[in-house]
Amino acid sequence: MKKKLSFLTLSLLFTITVIMAGCTDKSSKDSSENSGESSSTEPLTLTFYSADGEEKTFDDPVAKKITEATGVTLELDYPVGGNDETIPLMIASGDYPDMIYAKGDIGKLIQAGGVIKLDDLIEEKGENLKAMYGDQLDRLRTSLDDPSIYTVGTYGVQNAYWATSGTFQVQLDVLKELGYPEIKTLEDFEDAITKYKEKYPEVDGQKTLGLSLLGSDWRWLITVGNPAGFAAGIPDDGQWAINDETGEATYKFLKPEIKEYFKWLNGMNDKGLLDPESFTHTYDTYIAKLSSGRVLGIADQDWDIADADKALVSEGKEWKTYAPLPVTLGPEYKSPGLKDYGFAGGWGIAISSTSEHPERAFEFLDWMASEEAQILVNWGIEGENYDIVDGKRVVQEDDRQRKLTDPDYGKETGVGYYIYPFPQWGNGAVDSNGQSISPDTEQDIIANFNVAEKEVLKEYGMENWIEAFPASEELGVSKHGSASNYSVPPGSDLQIIQQKADDLVTQRITQAVLSKPADFDKLWNSMLKELEEMNIEKANEEMTKLTKDKMELWGTN
Structure with a gap:
């Protein structure tokens, strides 16, 4: 078992490593220096660390097909116990896996010379990647100062918006019992x-909970912070509110409409409508509450509550599943639930500077962008997961049912498991025969709604929940992508100030929400003063510059 370094030791090692990297830029090595190897399907094991990974072996049916086509078996590594020190520890030790998905820590790896530039490899060997990215290739570039490409993958290039995620949701049974009311505001x-x-103070002998959040870990960002912005009509730019025309960025918790949201949440708590454990319970407890059917309202990403949804359906509690709603502070705001951010660029999978097989690693990533790979990872294996009917792919019925009810389906079969964070065409793409590359078309989404969902939608005169939301076309395509995917320069004023600010607002807003209503304004104003004292305006200026530079790099300014 690996020992953890002390914070002081880690800091010293990291500093020394970065200094050394400045003297010897490993990332500048071209492919000829890295390896003379050529395309091959000889058996090879490559190590792959994913910041969003989990304990798993690369031996499910889809993984075996990937190995059969490429010769590559992945040795999967992941952050144990949510450890966010993994990338700094890699840098400090100089011990890197072959491929790394570092999310927002990619800038640290680039600065330390821990990953290689992929430009030459893409030009010489990346036919599938070039075809996949097309005119969006520039969105992979790091910055104006360093317009190199270090990563590929993570997000789809061609996206369609047939479902929402992250919005407010209410139980279907609530809508039915109340005669299908219009719900558009808080x-x-x-x-x-x-x-x-x-009307129902208890559900199956347990106390009914109004709105439940998960503010005890990193999910504070997606169940507490993000919904505040969505209610104010602010698209998902992480902790920022950005003017898409000018690129001007504001730390969103400075905005008065964000305060208005949390004042409402404070009132919900005072009235006993907010789950009192919203900022203390664990993820497992939160999912167990949702799975029991006694939580009436949530504000969360669909992927975060997927296990609870499947549990409810498998237990015949379809009426206890949730309907997404375009809830805002008032009619003057538009819910950004269907906002089109374009291809996000930014984060992706990098190849380490210490890998003994950089070309094979690249060839593997390029193959993952091929049509063959995209059909495999999205649909699974013909005859086992889907059949060809009248020339078209059709998911087998037992697979369709298991996908809807079994939380381990993807992990055990591999179907859908290797889409993220690898290169992906996107759910809006079609193959060479004009068929959807994803089994989750709008028609499939509608067909897969449970019985209760279909009944509620019929009562509202809709086929799909998105009909209740402002359309993507109405909201427009973001010129700057999404700031939540930006790689902020490590050690910069922006990175340091934002980290301090994020830590502060997490604590202070939690305290304000749980306070007596009479104390809310005082606590909020005190938080604003603390943000001012840590020079949050400097962070605003730096994020504005980063956004404008991104738009210039992409040619969208």
Whole structure:
């Protein structure tokens, strides 16, 4: 078992490594210096670390097909216990896996010379990647100062918006019991939860919970911070509110409409409508509550609650699953649930500077962008997961049912498991025969709604939930992508100030939400003063520059 370094030791090692990297830029090595190897399908094991990975072996049916086609078996590594020190520890030790998905820490690896530039490899050997990215290739480039490409993958290039995620959601049974009311504002949302909770104070012998959040870990960002912005009509730019025309960025918790949201949440808590454990319970407890059917409202990403949704369906509790709603502070705001951010660029999979097989690693990533690979990772294996009917791929019925009810389906079969964070065409792409590269077309999404969803949608005169939301075309395509995917320069004023600010608002907003309503304004104003004292305006200026530079790099300014 690896020993953890002390923070002081880690800091010293990291500093020394970065200094050394400045003297010897490993990332500047071209492919001829890295390896003389050529394309091959000889058996080879490559190590792959994913910041979003989990314990798993690369031996499911889809993985075996990938190995059969490429010769590559992946040895998968992941952050144990949510350890966010993994990348700094790699840099400090100089011990890197062959491929790395570092998410927002990619800038640290680039600075330390821990990953190689991929430009020459893409030009010489990246036919599939070039075809996949097309005119979006520039979005992979790091910055104006260093317009090199270090990563590929993570997000789809051609995206369609047939479903929302991250919005407010309410139980289907609430809508049915209340006669299918229109719910568009926080006031509507609160009213519906209040009425249902008064009518049914208990569910299966347990206390009914109004709105439950998960603010005890990193999910504070997606269940507490993000919904505040969505309610104010602010698209998902992480902790920022950005003017898409000018690139001007503001730390979003400075905005008065964000305060208005949290003041509402404070009122929900005071009225007993907010789960009192929203900032203390664990993820497992949160999912268990949702799976019990006693939580009326949530504000979370669909992928975060997927296990609870499948558990409810498998237990015949379809009416306890949730309907996504375009809830905002008021009618003057537009819910950004269907916002088109374009191809995000930014994060992706890098090849380490210490890999003994950089070309094979690159060839593997390029193959993952091929049509053959995209069909395999999205659909699985013909005859086992899907059949060809009248010339078209059709998911087998037992697979379709298992996909809807079994949380381990992807992990055990490999179907859908290797889409993210690898290169992916996107759910809006079609193959050479004009068929959708993804089995999750709008028609499939509609067909897979459970019985209760279909009944509720019919009552509202809709086929799909997205019909209740402002359309993607109405919201427009983002010129700057999404700031949540930017790689902020490590050690910069922006990185240091934002980290301090994020830590502060997580604590202070939690305290303000749980306070007496009479104390809310005082606590909020005190937080704003602390943000001012840590020079949050400097962070605003730096993020504005980063955004404008990104738009210039992409040619969207």
